[in-house]
Amino acid sequence: MKSIKIIGAAGASIALLAGAGVQAASAASPTCSALDDPIYQVVNPKVGSSLLTPWAGEVTKAAKHGFTADRGVVFYGSTVKAAGLVGVHRLYNAKTQDFLFSISSTEIGSAVSAKGYVDQGTSFYVSPTGATGCRVGMPRLVKGTQHRVATLTGESATMTKAGWTLEGVRFYVATKGADPAAPETPAPTPTPTPTPSSPAASAGPFQFAVVPDTQLEVLKAGDARMKARNQWLVNQKVAFVAQTGDLVNWDTDAHEQYDRAKVGMGVLTANQTPYTVAVGNHDSMATGVGGSARPGKTWELVRDTRTLNHYFSAEDFGNVAGAFEPGKIDNVYATYQAGGKKFMVLTLEFAPRKAAVAWARSVVASHPDHNVIISTHFYLNGNNTISTSNGGYGDASGKYVFDNLVSQYPNIKMVFSGHVGYAAKARVDTGKAGNKVYSFLTTFHEGTTNPVRMLSVDTTKGTVSSTIYAPFDNKTWHAYDQTVAVDFV
Template sequence: MNKTALLAASAATVALIASAGAGTQVAVASPSAACASLKDAVYQATSPSGSSLFTPWSSEATQAVKAGYTAKGTAFLASDSAAPGLLGVHRLYSGKTADFLYTTSTKEVASAKKIYGYVDQGVRFYVAPAGSGCTEQMARLVKGTQHRLAADGAAKAALTSAGWKAEKVSFFVAPVAVTDPPPIQPPPSTPPSTPPSTQPSTFTFAVVPDTQLEVLKDNDVRLAARNRWLDTQDVSFVAQTGDLVNWDTDTHDQYQRAKAGMNVLTENKIPYTVAVGNHDTEATGVGGSARGGKTWEQIRDTTTLNHYFSASDFGDVGGAFEPGKIDNVYATYTAGNEKWMVLTLEFCARKSVIEWARDVVASHPDYNVIISTHYFLNGNGTIGDNNQGYGATSPQYVYDHLVSQYANVKMVFSGHVGYARKSRVDTGVHGNKIHSFLTTFHEGRTNPVRMITVDTAKDTVSSTIYAPFTNRTWHEYDEKVTDMRFN
């Protein structure tokens, strides 16, 4: 793969992946028995810069057309679910070059992310390997920084004559019955009826505040007790907003206790993420005070945290800013008939991290984005305007350059300072409402957790804070938000 500078058509990429049901079935042109499971249409649209968008969702292709892409109709038949003998096709996206890359190779996924800066958007559909008896080969071609897929034959020949170079045969698919499918039409002024729901519209997730006082002693069971209680609540995912520990020692006792407590979630298959707090880094010394020295550099030393925790603990992680580190990751979920992303950001994130996060959010416009970071709101409810003696930027910088810029950013959760509050409401540049919650307690006797109940059918979010260890509820923070607009 080449990588050169190319202007990204950002306006065309913000709306690429609108949510819809996968797997519209069309007629198959006599597939072999080996390809019998390839029955689901995969649609194609071509970007202004030349790259191909392939998707099993017709509405995603329609959104691409609205964003300036050229519709190509149904390209081939694949499967929208895994089956024996099939290969998953990863779709990767580069915000810098506005390019989509497709591969069945996990090795290539890793190198594309590490070397070329692509974001892995996950497996989009499933195809057949070589020797399966499928009749259509999909070749991958490259021109400059752009990639295309085309069936061997006239389509590939046309691209080759236009200067595209064949890279490889990517995979094998089943052809569609018609050779000239009609173009995808723009959506009607009246939206089509919504298909029947496949899951309840209401679900719950949990936000766990600073737990640093829960890991100081071997006999403190509050962290594990909270997570055992969460296992009884049918939560879809858990976001911990940092300061998992208070400080590190040579024996790493606090990290060992934190790991044991969080393993309760892992063992019960509850996905979670941890946002790195200043106490989870080398910027904080024994006793919990700043270590001294260059704290803005020390706060990026998360060696011990990453020794005890990894993305494999979390589950559903789609990508990371730095390979092998949990400091900045995004995890994706499906709940309430909607797609969700929890994007965790380091303390007062570096500008390069914000640029990465912008690419992640922009390339997932069909996801409702929740940002989890240790420091965002002050105790008085204002957005922080400094780095608190740590970090590279400020919460205000994060808001101005990330949070406010994308219509699919819905909520921000943080801790670090002050005390818990009801949500702060801001309006993004697209007119969307963004609700930010502070859930700091530094509680020495019990174990608070903010429970968030979302109703995607009613566009509401309800919040309450409860401590299962002492059966206490902070009703003063009860809140119901009614002006949400989910994707």
């Protein structure tokens, strides 16, 4: 794809990716599976126009230019050409701050030549027809110089009453059910791939592991703690390993800490033990040399995870079934089968963007038969309360994540985080269905040993027993030993 810019209010620009020009639809009819990329919408409340984009990072940037009403994922299109699909061109008028989305070459030419729009190229691909049940028409409305694609159930009728004129359905996309999804109930992800079986896939008890902040284990060459822990976990035949962030302490031009982390975590990859790494603030450009926050806007710098994504991929992790952003590990979900049950580890970025939370909702909603474990760097405060801030970084607080994700689905069973404090027994909260959710703080920042929280799961008895152990020097922390009752699905 080529790089272009959108021109926002006052002439400011926002970088994004886009394709080439209008693509003619082939004779083949597009299948539902071709329309599987989430498309986000943000509205400018002042002028009424809206922005549609397949790039989640653009949602935050657009807020600077008046597009502040974040609707999350509103439908599914495609970011690549496929048989039967056409390109939706995005046009922008800097004078009126209006975005116009069109698949008509005639309309695009007229908008550019006579109405002051700049053609920014193809933003995403859609179906020009609604021949199958999986595709829903997206109506477009106009009021004065402003255009909006109606993506909410009943929005066309509401807008018509408010003085907007319906221009008709302009293209077709994939959604869940007969109506476009509302922003607080994003359309579920496509049918998930089969859940892999782990070495512990039988109905008997099994173990999974949660690794706390490891940033002090990669500061010096020759530190064997990370590699030793992971080899011990391989020997224990754990079903899964979730590292909850701050894998490294800071980045340098030589990336030596990432080199060491790659070797240490490579033990799991080499032995086909599935794992994930949550993004911590120290794993991003928000943290500078020495471990302190870099000057600048930390809530933007924390989204710069290029080095982490250069060193680690979904292929390294194994069992990853989907990602919020293609080619990035910042927000992914992995599935496995153990103890005769299906499990999912949903990994969320630091103080996640609301669009990432909306994506997570769609993932959980489309996997009701999976027991969901959330791994994220910052969720609980050091005193074991749910955070109500972004910790100085990122976007959503732990409270937002609880209110909009954790509490909403009874198949979410546990949440693991680090970042602050030391460790704690499980915090117990109640979801809206009356279900219990257990949240564990495991941070440590140990300078001489290598703790890991081991979770022993017995799906028959409905119990999870937690212990913390350091294989490097055989140290235990019995103060945090605990067994909780879990109603597995």
